[in-house]
Amino acid sequence: MTESTIESVESFRLRARAWLAESMPRRADEDPPPMTDDDTADWERARELQRMLHAGGFAGICFPREYGGLGLTRAHQQAFTEESDGYEMPLVLNVPTFAICAATLLDEGSEEQKRERIGAAVRGEEVLCQFLSEPRGGSDLAGVTTRAERDGDGWVLNGAKTWSTSAYAADWGLCLARTDWDVPKHRGLTMFLVHTRAPGVTMNRIRMVNGVREFCEEFFDDVRLPASAVVGEVNGGWAVASRQMFHERNAVGGGSPYVSGRGHPRTVPKVTPLEVLRASGGSADPRIREMAGEYLAARAVEQATTDRVSRAIGTGVLPPAAASLLRLLHAEGAQLSDDLALAIAGANAATGTGAEPGAGGRAAIGYLMRQSASLGGGSTEMARNVISERMLGMPREPAPDHDVPFKQVRRGR
Amino acid sequence: MELELSPDQKLFQKSARGLLDREHSLDRVRALEDGDPRWSREWWRKGAELGWAASIVPEDLGGGSVSGAGVRDLALLAEELGAGLAPGPLLPVNVVLAGLVEAHGAGPDHTGEIEALVAGESVASWAVYEPGREWAPAAPGLTATPAPGGFVLDGVKDRVEDAGAADLLLVTAGTGEGVAQFLVPASAAGVSVAPQWSLDLTRSFGEVRFAGVEVTGDALVGAPGDERIIERQLQIAVVVQCAELCAVLDRAFAMTTQWAFDRYSFGRPLASYQALKHRFADMRTWLEACHGVTQGAAAAVQDRAPDAAELVSAAKSYVGDRAPVVLQDCVQLHGGIGVTWEHDLHLLLRRAVLDQALYGTPRDHRLRLADLASL
Numbered sequence: 001m002t003e004s005t006i007e008s009v010e011s012f013r014l015r016a017r018a019w020l021a022e023s024m025p026r027r028a029d030e031d032p033p034p035m036t037d038d039d040t041a042d043w044e045r046a047r048e049l050q051r052m053l054h055a056g057g058f059a060g061i062c063f064p065r066e067y068g069g070l071g072l073t074r075a076h077q078q079a080f081t082e083e084s085d086g087y088e089m090p091l092v093l094n095v096p097t098f099a100i101c102a103a104t105l106l107d108e109g110s111e112e113q114k115r116e117r118i119g120a121a122v123r124g125e126e127v128l129c130q131f132l133s134e135p136r137g138g139s140d141l142a143g144v145t146t147r148a149e150r151d152g153d154g155w156v157l158n159g160a161k162t163w164s165t166s167a168y169a170a171d172w173g174l175c176l177a178r179t180d181w182d183v184p185k186h187r188g189l190t191m192f193l194v195h196t197r198a199p200g201v202t203m204n205r206i207r208m209v210n211g212v213r214e215f216c217e218e219f220f221d222d223v224r225l226p227a228s229a230v231v232g233e234v235n236g237g238w239a240v241a242s243r244q245m246f247h248e249r250n251a252v253g254g255g256s257p258y259v260s261g262r263g264h265p266r267t268v269p270k271v272t273p274l275e276v277l278r279a280s281g282g283s284a285d286p287r288i289r290e291m292a293g294e295y296l297a298a299r300a301v302e303q304a305t306t307d308r309v310s311r312a313i314g315t316g317v318l319p320p321a322a323a324s325l326l327r328l329l330h331a332e333g334a335q336l337s338d339d340l341a342l343a344i345a346g347a348n349a350a351t352g353t354g355a356e357p358g359a360g361g362r363a364a365i366g367y368l369m370r371q372s373a374s375l376g377g378g379s380t381e382m383a384r385n386v387i388s389e390r391m392l393g394m395p396r397e398p399a400p401d402h403d404v405p406f407k408q409v410r411r412g413r
Numbered sequence: 414m415e416l417e418l419s420p421d422q423k424l425f426q427k428s429a430r431g432l433l434d435r436e437h438s439l440d441r442v443r444a445l446e447d448g449d450p451r452w453s454r455e456w457w458r459k460g461a462e463l464g465w466a467a468s469i470v471p472e473d474l475g476g477g478s479v480s481g482a483g484v485r486d487l488a489l490l491a492e493e494l495g496a497g498l499a500p501g502p503l504l505p506v507n508v509v510l511a512g513l514v515e516a517h518g519a520g521p522d523h524t525g526e527i528e529a530l531v532a533g534e535s536v537a538s539w540a541v542y543e544p545g546r547e548w549a550p551a552a553p554g555l556t557a558t559p560a561p562g563g564f565v566l567d568g569v570k571d572r573v574e575d576a577g578a579a580d581l582l583l584v585t586a587g588t589g590e591g592v593a594q595f596l597v598p599a600s601a602a603g604v605s606v607a608p609q610w611s612l613d614l615t616r617s618f619g620e621v622r623f624a625g626v627e628v629t630g631d632a633l634v635g636a637p638g639d640e641r642i643i644e645r646q647l648q649i650a651v652v653v654q655c656a657e658l659c660a661v662l663d664r665a666f667a668m669t670t671q672w673a674f675d676r677y678s679f680g681r682p683l684a685s686y687q688a689l690k691h692r693f694a695d696m697r698t699w700l701e702a703c704h705g706v707t708q709g710a711a712a713a714v715q716d717r718a719p720d721a722a723e724l725v726s727a728a729k730s731y732v733g734d735r736a737p738v739v740l741q742d743c744v745q746l747h748g749g750i751g752v753t754w755e756h757d758l759h760l761l762l763r764r765a766v767l768d769q770a771l772y773g774t775p776r777d778h779r780l781r782l783a784d785l786a787s788l
Contacts, residue, residue, distance in 0.1 A: 286780060289788060290776055290780055293778070293780055294779050296783070297779060298731070300706060300723060301731045304709030304710075305704075305706065307709070308701070312416050328694065328698045384690065384694035384695065387697050387698065391697060392697060394684040
């Protein structure tokens with residue numbers, strides 16, 4: 001589609017406004033999100049909402065038309081996001097399905113993968129997840145030991161993955177596996193598309209300190225994959241994973257063009273400092289008002305910086321590595337939010353409102369998860385390495401596994 | 414900094430840098446003695462010729478901006494002059510102009526004063542702080558009492574930038590009808606100025622006493638009780654400060670990064686130590702965030718967006734807080750040389766601490782954010 005035939009952002013905005021008012025349910029004043037319970041209904045609802053967006057012609061705004069999207073620009077998406085504020089939206093599909101997995105497939109997948117997986121996600125038929133981290137892996141993603149071995153035209157997958165966000169609700173996972181042990185670690189990896197319910201896949205949900213069970217661990221026992229499951233090149237998996245991590249940092253920092261709608265999904269239990277303050281009926285205490293102001297400032301800073309850095313990466317003024325700036329800023333903002341919520345709750349953080357945690361208790365439970373925004377999506381230490389090494393050009397850390405066949409690399413005592 | 418500048422903006426930036434490089438090196442700043450004048454009328458007039466007092470003034474009042482977005486051009490200029498620790502009344506003159514332009518058409522006519530300020534023929538400053546008090550523009554202790562033909566001003570202002578050099582003072586005063594502002598000649602009978610010590614070596618401040626100062630009704634700027642004018646002045650002041658601070662941080666960060674590559678310890682450059690690399694990464698992130706929110710605030714003030722007041726206070730809260738943290742970290746990473754008089758870092762730190770403190774501290778702006786959100 002040429003520039004001149006694209007609908008103007010203003011026309012698109014007005015059309016979206018009218019359609020949303022006509023077709024989408026208004027967001028209700030939300031109950032506190034679930035802490036531990038089964039959220040199957042939320043996922044079913046998200047798929048249903050996505051199908052409604054698709055039927056109305058507002059799904060996959062920035063994905064190309066040939067893969068089921070609308071082929072429009074970030075500005076169109078932003079206009080839709082602004083208009084959709086106040087309506088129920090399938091926010092839970094944003095990350096990782098659209099912002100990370102579909103975006104990576106768009107960059108690195110085969111024509112067939114793009115048509116089928118992106119198309120199905122845009123239509124609300126399928127959900128995607130990532131099988132990247134491993135139980136002993138930590139930040140050394142290229143050190144994965146899940147293996148795929150050739151089996152005729154196809155592959156056999158064995159190993160274990162963990163920290164897969166909402167994999168229990170997903171249909172397909174992007175799985176990084178080692179396919180050559182005789183070359184240095186980055187060169188022997190391949191990315192596969194694995195069905196989450198394929199024979200040989202066992203999945204458990206991990207319970208977190210706040211009771212939430214959004215993460216999963218998976219075990220692969222002789223899982224058979226066809227040749228068409230390979231994303232990108234055989235032994236070229238690091239390029240795919242790098243692209244995936246870029247999209248992840250961008251998504252975590254709020255810079256992805258592939259997300260639709262604003263705010264946190266209901267399944268992510270967050271209590272903001274403002275909610276804690278309002279629950280206590282407001283405050284005349286200047287100490288507390290100052291803390292609320294600090295939160296408001298941080299929120300505005302994060303938004304303004306995300307806008308700026310996204311534009312800068314889009315126009316090449318800043319390198320893609322600059323997404324790590326957003327990742328780091330977001331982690332800092334999330335920590336500040338948890339700290340301020342706890343401080344505003346004061347002594348009410350210690351006990352609940354009757355048998356329920358109440359706003360104070362919820363602030364305290366949120367505080368238990370304070371570090372999660374600094375760990376998920378790659379630790380902030382890795383983001384700092386990316387910034388110092390790839391943006392500031394500082395020397396890399398020495399690595400004893402560099403240029404060594406992976407089978408000779410030491411992997412524990 | 415703006416991500417992409419137009420050729421006109423680049424020229425505007427370059428001309429400012431040129432004048433600064435020619436006439437105002439940091440070595441000159443370091444050599445200044447107490448009591449030496451910080452800048453000359455000639456210097457400011459040259460700046461005004463380059464448009465330093467014109468960008469937020471409409472063309473029909475003698476102004477004009479290079480990009481058509483005057484607030485953003487002013488921020489660009491503030492960055493350029495901030496990075497060079499330029500002396501001169503950029504902030505006070507533009508803040509007074511912001512008030513005069515905002516009030517234009519709503520009260521006595523100040524077209525002549527505006528034109529003289531734009532041309533650099535005249536210098537003005539906002540007299541808003543009062544001794545012993547924090548930022549409270551809406552509650553002045555200085556009074557303006559109605560008298561035949563005008564008002565009589567009584568009270569004391571301090572922290573008035575360039576009070577000793579100003580021709581005109583924009584005085585915030587309490588009247589029976591709310592807060593009002595008056596444009597008072599510094600030479601008026603009853604006005605006396607005493608210099609104040611300044612942390613920033615390139616800036617000067619004074620305490621100004623108003624003892625039965627008689628002004629006519631024509632001295633009024635806008636109408637009493639019109640707080641939009643003061644709000645506009647504050648917004649312009651904060652945009653200038655935050656843009657300056659961003660540039661000060663850029664300069665200190667660049668200096669410190671270069672130091673980390675050049676300086677070796679235990680056989681390798683400082684830049685190779687992860688403990689230090691991580692601190693640089695944090696600083697680089699804060700720097701981008703400072704630019705992000707400052708640019709967001711400048712754009713909102715330019716567009717008179719509904720969230721302009723909020724973004725301005727978010728910018729001052731964040732940039733004001735981050736600036737000293739980053740600069741102190743730069744000092745730490747330099748080692749002992751960073752706390753010597755000969756090093757440039759303290760000159761930048763002085764500017765940052767001063768900008769952080771005036772026109773509302775970060776804390777004042779956080780309280781304002783809570784008020785704006787009706788919490």
